[in-house]
Amino acid sequence: MDFRKVLLPILAILLLQFNYLGSTEPRCSRFDFEERLLEKIVRLEVAMEQIKDQTSATGNRLENCMHGVDKLTLDLNDDKDGLVELKKDFAVFKTGILNSFEEKSRVPTILFKATKETLSNYGNGYDSNTGIFDAPVSGSYLFTVHLCSEPGIYIVSNLVNDGRIQTTDSNYEKEGKVCNTSEAILYLEVSSKVWVEMLGGGNKIREDGHRFSYFSGVLLHR
Template structure:
């Protein structure tokens, strides 16, 4: 990272307390050097921290091939998305359908649910065990869909998944209508 000389000077002057400036004793070169050294160390650490954070992103759909109908289910049921074209960072588990946060940060998730043949559909995006957002659609005939998205602050190890609501039905096929996606926006 490059910082211009004037920006560095402004940062250094901003690091001098009000008491020091009210005494009308300007900072000594050793004070400025110490402040500059501390800021350089902080920037080096920030750069190292950013370099160690691996990118995290995934997209998945229910059906790998053919048609897939799930439901109506007797109780809320986690959905397991088996067609996973993208799983950068391997935070999405294709066996359980659960995304596990590898780093503390802000993550964005989207989910889309579809149904056919006049069967209502509803699902929840779940963080750990808490329903965060829902999507629902019901109509007397034809194909139907609903979707939702959210940005969440996650701690390391937090779990996010989609749960099909009790009595609901979901449909997917080779066009990949029913999907679950997420990615790390930035670490915190």
Template sequence: MITIWTSSTGTDSESLLTCSKFHFEENVLEKLVRLEHKMEPFEEMMKFMESSMSKKSERMDKIKTETKTYCVYLGIEEKVKTPGPVAFLAYRTSSQSLSNGIKVVFDHVWTNVGNGYQSSTGIFTAPRAGLYHFSAVVMSGNGKQLFVRLLHNGKSKSGSWISGDGRKTGMLNTVLNLQKRDEMYIVAGDSETIYSDESVYINFSGYTIT
């Protein structure tokens, strides 16, 4: 007798494979949905952080603007930008009668970069802080003595005393650290006359080194 066995292994395997594939895809889809839900708070957090950073950037820009404005108000704008040079050269073409403490007025100007020198007063007012060099050439009357001083905010920093026959030439020189609005000028030390004419024998100059 011949017995015939019929195997359903192939069919069961195919069913199992189909079921497993469907179950796998379902699990993947479920995980994707869960991941998407998890990403939503993260996306919200990222939006919040971007908004916060934007506000902080705007605040920093505002602080920079306010700081620059405050520096300008305090007169220290030179510290927040590159300072320009300052230089002047003034002279006289006539004599000036002086007495003790009277300023020598160099009433003509060749150079006045920064507009620090006033030809009507003889005073140089520093437009900005910096290291300055100042010099002057003076001349006495014929056979007369001449004593003059270079003053910084009223304090003597350099002097020249000349005397003898004929007219004599004297010089003043100094290098000083000035603050903005500091003043420099030349005054007489006695009753005397400082000499000059169209040949321009006397002058007063200064300029920034730094």
């Protein structure tokens, strides 16, 4: 038997059937592919635009943050300069306070002691012609009046400040010689005046090699 003659018709029938079946299956057209590709491109562009917008917004926020940092840096620099100036002003103020305190706490040498003559007069506050002390500076002063009387002479003395009596003292010894001392601490303003006022027996004040009368004053604190 010739198999070739039998096989050829069978192959022909199978080929026709295959072609028929293949013709009934759907095919993807070129336009369908392009349409899907275009759709993907459009979606990609939309996604890119969204990414671009998000990136731009992020960039704007970052730029605003950088501006804020720059402003904060400038403010800090200004505050730093202001702090430096404040420290300088405080140093000047502190120096002024210390100098003022030192000047006020410094006590100048003001004192005098006078008998019938002036023994000392630092600060030139005592006038030997009038017997009056004229305060050169304001402050607290200590004044001392020491009087010795002749026997049988009654002496009364007042320490007077600008017309007001501050102390009163008296001494008397019938036969012997007696000395009394009175003191007063006074606060005086500049040019305030202090003197000793004698009431009776003023010309009988005793002075010899063993005792003498005097009027003295010294600045304690200003």
